[in-house]
Amino acid sequence: MNAPFPQPSSDYAALRRDPEYAELNRALLGLVPAGPAPAVLDVGCGDGAVSELLLRRDPATSLVGVDPDPALLDAARARLGDRARFAVGDASSVSRLFPSEVFDVVVLANCVHLVPDLAEALDAIGRVLAGGGRLVFNSAFYSGAESPADLPRYAELVGTARATARKRGLPLTRSVAGRPSGLRRTAEDYQAALAAAGFTDVVTDERAFILGPRFLTALCSTPMFATAALPGVAPNIAAELLTETLEELYERAPFTITRRCVYFSAARP
Template structure:
């Protein structure tokens, strides 16, 4: 995602340890293209103050600064190790602080930013209303919130659901044969994965945001994307609950490579984009 050219925001799930397991997904060029459309929603010019919330290793922060070198950029993420990478990437061009979506109103003064960006991480925010309230406090009047997600109810193309089902079902059968402790359900599965585009629209309206613009784009993604997706804790723990996420990721990747070793394949996935104004 960054997850994310997007980054992911794993700590906001409620204490889960952030990890580098999203690195492959962030580096995937198809995933980067999926996120590039988000950058087009960010206003440029006049030296704006921008918060890249869930900035991870600074990949999106770097792209934002390339588009508008005059902006004053702050990145926030709950993972100090990723923030060290962001500082190494950008040096003095940005300021980076430890924090999650719900904490921004405690970290920054009111009306501190002209724009807040969440690049493909909103689905990992557990309490959307709380996060939007906090973001609304640090956005200046007339400021813009932009975010996207390729992980929401309706993101998968109906024709591709059997691909996911076959992959997960085969991996589960292999896990059982190997005596791995497969649970019935995934504890702590992010609630955001069950949100729909309509849920985000309703939350923005309830949070007092106006001028809400929503678009959905479909992307054709190949094996590299799905392999990278299998390596993320979000997907691995949901597919193979009860199994160590690293082992689960390895098993899913192994299953994917075995099933599609000879036949190239693609999947279609939608990404939803939002832009909203704080009155």
């Protein structure tokens, strides 16, 4: 084997451990304003990995994490104990979960593309942010994130994995909804949505990063990628097939993929 391909994990843990992905998070944290004992809401907090980084950055932070998956919240509580509070919910529900204008900062780390109704979510977030507070988010999954030169590589990866699944009699299905709406948004769509929701002082940045074999394996193991690539196949089996395909393609000709991540920071007036 010419490259270190880890075992697929069928979750987001391997992706969060990747050094390149960690750098994306560090860039996001750089947009979070410092302040005396800030009240921070981490939306889509998952198992608390970014919550932990926020608390390391400023131990005086009063942090609340929200995620729709109770199992991930249990992992977050195990990770952080009483250093943070957690609640079941999503971006659109935060205005029902918390009082108005109670947070100084709201963070969505690597998950805004999973928000189905962006306008509803931004309205809810705007309600819980204090005046002058900031919303900070990023995504590497939006229309335009992929390098045009690398699009054939994605197509080859998914197409080969699907062909293997059919040969093995696995029940591939067609996705009725098609590509999720969040993955079809552009950076300009996010800018327009922020303006429509009344946010001001919008700062945006895009940066390129490299997906090597470990990063690609971690990406293919995420439920979002695995189920989109091989709909109808159990996520763990889909992750294994995609990783197997990656290894075969890499053995033929080693490669990396370039992708972009977009960052936003915006103020509530």
